[in-house]
Amino acid sequence: MNLHAWPTHHAPKVDGVLDDEVWKDPLNMTNLTASLNGHYLNDDESKKYYYEGHFTQNWPNNNEKSSQKTRVQVAYDDYAIYIMAQMYDTAPDSIRTNLGGRDSGSGAADSFIVSFDTYNKQQDCFEFEVTASGVQSDRIRGTSGWDGNWNEVWSxxxxxxxxxWACEIAIPYxxxxxPNAKEQVWGIxxxxxxxRYNETSFWNNVDAEKQGYVNQFGSLRGLYDIKPPLRLTLSPYVSNVVVGKQGSSKVANTFSGGADLKLGLGQSFTLDVSLVPDFSQVQADNEVLNLSAFEVRFGEFRNFFTQGTTIFNRWNQFYSRRIGQNHNAPSDDLLRENEEYRYKPTDAPLINSIKLTGRTEKGLGVGILNSVTNSTFGIIEDTLSGTTRTVDAxxxxxxxxxxIDQNLPNNSTIGVINTNVYRGEGYKNSNVTTAHxxxxxxxxxxxxxxxxxxxxxFFADEVNEQGVTTENAHTVLGHRFDIAHAKVSGNWRYWLSTNVESDTYNPNDLGFNGSNNAINFRANTQWNQFxxxxxxxxxxxxxxxxxxxxxxxxxxxxRRxxxxxxxxxxxxxSVYANASITPGMSYDYFDPREEGYRFKRYQSHDAGVTVSSNGSKKYSISIRASVWQRPEFNQLDDYYRYGQTYRVNDKLDLNHQISWNKQRNEKGYATTLKDENDDVESVIYGDREVKTLENNFWTSYIFNPKMFLTFRLRHYWRRVNYNHFYDLSKEGDLFPTEYDDxxxxxEKEHDANYNNFNVExxxxxxxxxxxxxxxMWRNQLGHNTHNSHYNFRENIDELWKEPQVNTLSVRLMYFLDYQQVKKGLKRM
Known part of the structure; x- marks a missing residue:
């Protein structure tokens, strides 16, 4: 389908009232005979400047006519492109107008969406959504992925x-x-x-049976003499953070300022610079007691590392949490007699970050990100004299x-990613290159x-405490490759893949790889009924x-x-169900944590079901129940999760989720015993019972689309109780041991009673x-003891005895747009 935009010298007033001259039917165009931008309008051409009719459903009734009519028009001037939409509704009182925070999507409300593929490459698009209550969301989506953290300022x-209900949108260029061209054709x-119908429909049909999204767009024509503007914005900020700990009269107060700068380089690229970054208001991590051999991956909540980073987020080569993470915690080997650490750093302060991203008219995407973190130090104290000294971390x-990636025909891409971490001479440096x-x-x-x-x-020569250098510099190479083939459209689909990672492959200085040293084969087939x-x-x-x-x-x-x-x-x-079986014997080479050991895992099976109610209702629920069993060890795990949402009114919603997991007779790693030469004597496994309770509550009160208040509470409790211990043989069998913890x-030193409590x-x-x-106000407390016999009430009583850390931060950020300032000065 095609739609033509109409040039105007009188921008519509963006107020949701469709009385502007440019929107009037038939747009004063039926009698127009004058030339505009070299284009002559005939009397019978007016209909190509607007669309009125039924969109086509993508959900739930794929390819069927939408239940209601919609009218859309597009206009433009030298500053912005304008969209109007009249959403006809035969039951106006049934229009859902629930409020939400910015970028919350449609949520429980009706909404209108406009998407622009400005280069018309059928790959990626800029998407803008407005709900019937006026809440804005924006994102980039397509073959590069979904970037819901991308934010722009528009009206x-x-x-x-x-x-x-009616909607008007103004999106500045x-x-x-x-592209910089006299005439432009955009995908739209x-x-x-x-x-109320759970219905999503599109002007140009997006068929759920077909692969892709942007490749199913229509065309926007009639765009003449649009000049890409100078894109320059500055967002200076001031911030004050106050931190206090319960039981202490000392309060830490930090006042800071900085700025975020965005500069357009040509029509395709944007330079982002964060000067004196401030991340005092990011969400706290959902910390857990990790019993596995693998690292826990946490989410990223720092805006600079979430916006416009989809080009980096491939193959786990970029895990932005590495930036600012402590990589070289001082070793206990540095401790002398009667010494202990008073302070070990966990974070490395970020000095600055810059980011260059964009895609050319010919489909070449480029992304460059560079960040510098400051040095950190550990503090060691002599317990007898009280003197302290610092050591490098x-x-x-x-x-x-x-x-770099290049768009190819048919939604295809080819690209290269390189990550590099440089710490300087005397430290380990790394480099990872990926072609895909x-x-x-x-x-x-x-x-x-x-x-x-x-x-x-790249490992450097080692220098001991006496300053003696051991010539041990060397380079370790590792590799990975992954090949996959799939049928991705139609009712019947399939997937075949192979992944190989060498035992020396390690992208974890800037990427994330839970475990290497693996060869994986995957195959599945799927039937879809639309x-x-x-x-x-x-x-x-x-x-x-x-x-x-x-x-x-x-x-x-x-095998599974x-x-x-x-x-x-x-x-x-809806109902989701799953089941699996791991037949025969499996061998775990990672859980023992020692080279040359493995753990035999006998046959296991599991099954689960999730039931979810209609999410558009005032009250909705989701229930999950699953069970896992390994008969050989009489292991039995069950898991239950209950989630509920209650929408009190358009402004207030209440959300709660609670989960419970009980693992009986689990066999897991406890510790490694070593001799005086640091050689392994025994790998100790334990028979343990693990109980995990997690409670999450969050709510939002939305005063209006520009102002909201959110509250989040999380309590995580894991209790680990060891019954007895085993000696693990190198072949993977468990034998009795005299080990006593x-x-x-x-106290039983391997038992654990771990709590993490956050309020925001x-x-x-x-x-x-x-x-x-x-x-933002944040309250944090937590503890980890060996009191695994506590019940829930005793655990809560003990938890509240711990000192609480309270943080209050206030931040003011002002947005300055060069084009808007320039436009304002002209009016003066």
């Missing part, structure tokens, strides 16, 4: 009217990237969400990532994917097979057969477009 307004699509460190491609056939039915990576770790029949609306089901080997030595580790499926019923309740205080209250007010006042 919108909505109004209810007799025919339904500063918020877009576009409009979407509409009608929440992290040096000044430079983190750099370069990503993702290819689709002309009909977007089949996919071929491949990647290859080389990791390099047409409603009987009691169901749609469903899908899969069956798959996985087989794993160790890379070095190349030995079998595990699994099935899962999801069914959406016509009342919009009772310490000098009579956040206020945000967008007092001007892009300018915010935000305040």
């Amino acid at each position: 919108s307004a909505v109004q209810k009217n007799e025919e339904g 500063r918020a877009l990237r576009m 699509n409009f979407g509409r969400v009608i929440r 992290d040096p000044v460190t430079n983190f750099n990532i370069l990503a 491609t993702n290819l689709y056939d002309r009909n977007n039915r089949f996919q071929f994917r491949a990647m290859g990576a080389l990791s390099q770790e 047409k409603a029949r009987g009691i169901y609306q749609r469903f899908w089901g899969r069956i798959g097979y996985d087989e794993d080997y160790l890379y070095n030595p190349q030995v079998f580790t595990k 057969v699994w099935v899962d499926g999801d069914m959406l019923f016509k009342n919009f309740w 009772i310490n000098e205080d009579g 209250l956040t206020y945000s007010w967008e007092f001007l477009p892009g300018s915010f006042v935000t305040a």
Whole structure:
């Protein structure tokens, strides 16, 4: 489908009232005979400047006509592109107008969506969404992924009217990237969400049976003489943070200031600079007691590292939490007699960060990110004399990532990513290079994917405490490759893949790889039913097979057969079910934590089901129950999760989720016993009972689309109780041992009673477009003891005896746009 934009010298007032001259039907165009930008308008051409009719559903009734009509028009001038939409509704009182925070999507409200593929490459798009209550969301989506953290400053307004509700949007060219050409043709699509029907429909049909999204857009024509503007914005800020600990009269107060700068380089690229970064108001991590051999991956909440970073987020080469993370914690080997650490650093202060991202008219995407962190030190205290000394931890460190990818026909891409961490001479440096491609056939039915990576770790000569240098400098090389083929469109689909990671492959100085030394084979086939029949609306089901080997030595580790499926019923309740079996013997080479050891894992099986109610209702629930069993050891795990949402009114919603997991007779690693020469004597395993309770509550009160208050509470409790211990043989069997974990205080030192408690209250007010006042109060407390016999009440009583840490931060940020300032000066 095609739509033409109309040039105007009189920008519409963005107020949601469709009385502007440019929107009037028939736009004063039926009698127009004058020339505009060299284009002559005939009397019969007016209809190509607007669309009125039924969109086509993508959900839930794929390819069927939308239940309501919609009218859309597009206009433009030298500053912005303007969109109007009239959402006709035969039941205006049923329009959902629930409020939400910015970037919350449609949520429980009706909404209108406009998407621009400004280069018309059918790859990626800029997407803007406005709900019937006026809440804005924006994102980038397409073959590069989904970037919901991408934010721009633009205008919108909505109004209810007799025919339904109307929306007006003004998007300045500063918020877009576009070619510099006399005439431009953009890909475009409009979407509409009608929440009471759970209906999503599009102006140009987006068929759920076909692969891709942007490749199913229509065209926007009639754009002449648009000049990409100078894109320059500055967001200076001031911030004050106060931290106090219960029981202490000392209060830490930090006042700081800085700025975020965005500069457009040409029409395609944007330079982001964070000067004196401030991350005092990021969400706290959901910390856990980790009993596995693998690192826990935490989410990223720092805006600079979440916005515009999709080009880096491939193949786990970029884990932004590494930037600012302590990499070289001082070793206990540095301690002398009667010494202990008073302070060990956990974070490395960020000095600055810069980021260059963008994509050219010919589809070449480039991303460069560079961050520098400051040095950190540990403090050692002599317990007898009280004297202290400092020892080096992290040096000044430079983190750099370069990503390049080229769009190819048929939604395909090819690219390279390089990450580099440089700590300077005397420290380990690293470099990882990855080449990848993702290819689709002309009909977007089949996919071929491949990647290859080389990791390099450069180890320096070691210098002991006496200053003696040991010539031990060396380089460790590692590699990984992954190949996959799939059928990605139609009712029936399949997936085949192979992944190989050498035992020396390590991207973890800037990336994330839970474990290497693996060869994995994956295969599954899936059936999708997109047409409603009987009691169901749609469903899908899969069956798959996985087989794993160790890379070095190349030995079998595990195989697994699994099935899962999801069914959406016509009342919009849904059921998801899954089951799997790991037949025969499996071998775990990672859990023992020592080279040359493995642990035999006998046959196991599991099953689970999730039931979710209609999420558009005032009250909705989601229930999950699953069970896992290993008969050989009489191991039994059960897991239950209950989530609920209650929408009190359009401004207030209440959300709660509680989960409970009990692992009986679990066999897991406890400790390693070593002799005086640091050689392994025994790897000790334990028979343990693990109970985990997690409670999450969050709520939002939305005063208006520009002001909201959110509250978040999380309590995580894990209790570990060891019954008895075993000696693990190198072959993987467990044998009786005389090992006793009772310490000098009579406590079972491997038992654990771990708690983490967080409360956060956040206020945000967008007092001007892009300018915010935000305040956050955070309360944190937690403890980890050996009192695994506590029940819930005793545990809570003990937890509240711990000192609480309270943090209050207030931040003011002002948004300055060069084009807006320039426009304002001209009016003066």
